[in-house]
Amino acid sequence: MSAAHGAETGTSPHDPRRRRPATDWLGWVSCAITLVGFGLLALAWSTGGFSVSLPWAPSRDLRLSLSLDGLGALYALLATGVGALVFAYGSRYLSLHLRHEGRPLSERWRFWPWMMLFAVSMVGLALAQDLILLFVFFDLTAICSYFLIGFDHNRRDARAAAIMSLIVTVASAVAMLIAATLFYSHYGTFSIPELVQLVDSGSTTTTATALLAVAALAKSAQVPLHFWLPRAMAAPTPVSAYLHSAAMVAAGVLVLGRVHPLLAHSDAVLTGLSVVGTLSIVIGGVLALGQDRLKQILAYSTISQYGYMVLLYGIGGPDGNGAAAFYVLVHGVAKSALFMTAGAVTMATDEDRLSRLGGLRRRMPVLAIASGVAAATLAALPLTSGFFKDELFFKAALEAGLWQTTVALVAAGLTFAYIGRFWGALFLGPERVERSDPAETVDTDGVKASPLLVTPVVVLAVIAVLTGLVVRPLAGLAEAAGNVSNVGGVHLSPAYHLDARPENLMALCSWILGGLLLAWHRFSTRVSWVLAEIGQRWGPREIYTMTLRGLSALSGIVHNREVRTLRNSIAVVLVPAAVLGGIAFASTPEGRAYVIGPVSDDDWLILALLALVAIATVAVARAQAQLPLVLTLAVVGFALAAVYALFSAPNVALVAVTVETMVTLVFLMALGRLPTHRSDGRSSLPVASDFKHTTEPRQNGRNLLAGIAAGLGMFIALWSALSHPAQIPNVANEHLALTPAAHGHDAVTVIITDFRGLDTLGEITVLVVAGIGVASLLRKGRLW
Secondary structure (H helix, E strand, O other): OHHHHHHHHOOOOOOOOOOOOOOOHHHHHHHHHHHHHHHHHHHHHHOOOOEEEEEEEHHHOEEEEEEOOHHHHHHHHHHHHHHHHHHHHHHHHHHHHHHHHOOOHHHHHHOHHHHHHHHHHHHHHHHEOEHHHHHHHHHHHHHHHHHHHOOOOOOHHHHHHHHHHHHHHHHHHHHHHHHHHHHHHHHOOOEHHHHHHHOOOOHHHHHHHHHHHHHHHHHOOOOOOOOHHHHHHHOOHHHHHHHOOOOHHHHHHHHHHHOHHHHOOOHHHHHHHHHHHHHHHHHHHHHHHOOOEHHHHHHHHHHHHHHHHHHHHHHOHHHHHHHHHHHHHHHHHHHHHHHHHHHHHHHHHOOOEHHHEEOOOOOOHHHHHHHHHHHHHHOOOOOOHHHHHHHHHHHHHHHHOHHHHHHHHHHHHHHHHHHHHHHHHHHOOOOEEOOOOOOOOOOHHHOOOOHHHHHHHHHHHHHHHHHHHOOHHHHHHHHHHHHHHHOOOOOOOOOOOOOOOHHHHHHHHHHHHHHHHHHOHHHHHHHHHHHHHHHHHHOHHHHHHHHHHHHHHHHHHHHHHHOOOHHHHHHHHHHHHHHHHHHHHHHOOOOOOOOOOOOOHHHHHHHHHHHHHHHHHHHHHHOOEHHHHHHHHHHHHHHHHHHHHHOOOHHHHHHHHHHHHHHHHHHHHHHHHOOOOOOOOOOOOOEHHHOOOOOOHHHHHHHHHHHHHHHHHHHHHHHHHHHOOOOOOOHHHHHHHHOHHHOOOOHHHHHHHHHOHHHHHHHHHHHHHHHHHHHHHHOOOOOO
16 A cells, blocks of 8 residues: 555655556546536426336336436435545545556546446436336346446455355345236236335235345345445445445335335334344444444444334334435435545555554544544534434334334444544544554654545535534435335424433433443453354354355256266256246146146147157157157157148248258258268168267166156146136237238238348348358368
8 A cells, every 4th residue: 555655645655756646537527427417316306306107118017117206316316416426536546546456547447337337227226116127226236336346356355245245135136026026916017106006915015025125135234134245345445435335235225215105014024124123233333343444344334324224114104214214314424424534544544444543633634523523423413414313213213112212222322432433543542553564664744635535525524514504405305205105294303402302311321322332442342352253153144155155066066967968968957947847836826727628620630740749759869870860850840840730820830841851951961971980890870889878777767757857847837828828918919910000911921021021031141151051061161
């Protein structure tokens, strides 16, 4: 970091003439675009918002439905507003970071496009009104975070952290897709506003909302799916300041807020949210007390702080939903400023451990004041907007009951303690900047932070103070967001009250509790270490690691068996497909499935042809010589072509006969060109017994079982599907209706000649080229 330090202070211990990094124009352009986006969204929200609904996949009832309602406005403005400041910070930080890593500045092109795509995805997620659209943007943020966390791809910890983040958030997002499918199968729509009107309590609603909650909780790094967030601190600081304070982790609670009218139909799901939120508050807060690295403290703080919001959504009602929305805003502002403070200090001092820092208030007075305001905001001190977030939190907890009130008090005390320790250890006490190498000396006169790394922190601190003095604009936005989650009825009126009301007494008690935890720092640190040790040995991260190792071992076993023979390669596809198909059909019983219909006169001929296909297929499997194998295979194809003709599809039958004839001729010509190598020296085509690799009886048995399982699975699936076809609108009906307009007698002809004309021309071209290639091979390179 010494090179970056030198660049930061304008001097270098190795080269005093070193120039500052070139201006990061891509970063500034990203900042400008995000700022313009913030302005346009603010303007649109001030004029009443907007709604857009465009057809996407009408046959599946999918629409591009976006709406700038209260909840969408809150998260979109947070993502673009904080994003613009973080991007300005990153335009300076990233150049210093790359120089420190000894990497070319051109790698900035691998950073900013992903940051911009993340910001766009976050805005899309905030505005989405459709579960499938929500899922798409939800996954886009996960993919962007993978590339951003793994930006330092030369470091193993960054690569491992990126993969862990991707696995946890994307795997849990599948739960959201399953929930959307459940809702669609039961209520016939993916639209969230329509589902809010249709959904009732029941097992389907409970299951689907639980799945939605799992996806959201994993995204917001809630216990027990929280372990990916501390590892994600391997990312550059601008990523942490944006994704892990006000954007990616906020995406989870955004989903909770968006679908909360659905969650409210299940008391079990709301209770589950309250339990998870409580555990996250306590575990995240206690672990934050014992961390030494700056970003690790903030990471565990984020887990704890988002536990507040999950608990509030678990409480629900006007108080819970309104307080959760307000909390998201204030936390995003404060935590982003604190992350940027950690980055600025690390960049200036070449140190990221709290135990080796202190007394920086003299060298960085502006940063000390600005980050002090951010810390006070998170600790809910008066004259900052943080005071009101805890006031609303305490009010909702008091309405909910005793244990929620106790949890709220403990949560606020923990926050006061760990954030007080963070800021106090950085800027108070004796001045010191220790090095990991004792032989290296430090000139603390050169320790200072770049103005561009400090200015965004100052701006966020000013916002925290202004909204602490005039809270109505912030409360109005949170009120509108809360009304979306609660379907109306939310009225927020945070204010200073100089009396002994319960909220004020709880705030006073939390400060005293936090002060005691700070005073008994050794005790609280010891408790934190014990909890961390338990988590390291038996926690969810260990389970995640063991699961990956087990899956990797299983994958190795399957792979080793798969690559031995072609039959094994086919079997590993067909057998699992049959098993999964069987499970699906067994778990979805349908009364009208597996119907045996009447057999008419023409059907007997079809049955005879299908029996011929079955016999020929068995003969193909048991053929010992190539020529009988090719001819028997042709019997299968021609028999199926006859079946098509009997089903009144002569055009398909003609195509099948043509393809089958061509393939048979190609096989015969290829066999005629094969060299003879029979063991007995006769000049004829080889037979199976000539080959050294013969199949063992036991392997034959496995092959037989695999074939029977795959065949039965496919038979059961087709039987069920044809017995009870789905009676839903699909694109086939539309094609049939439009056939006369295309001057055709049947849909197949119209599709081939009109809709797929160019596609068919391409296919014919490929066949001609392939035929020329085959002819060239047969004539040893000569076409004529």
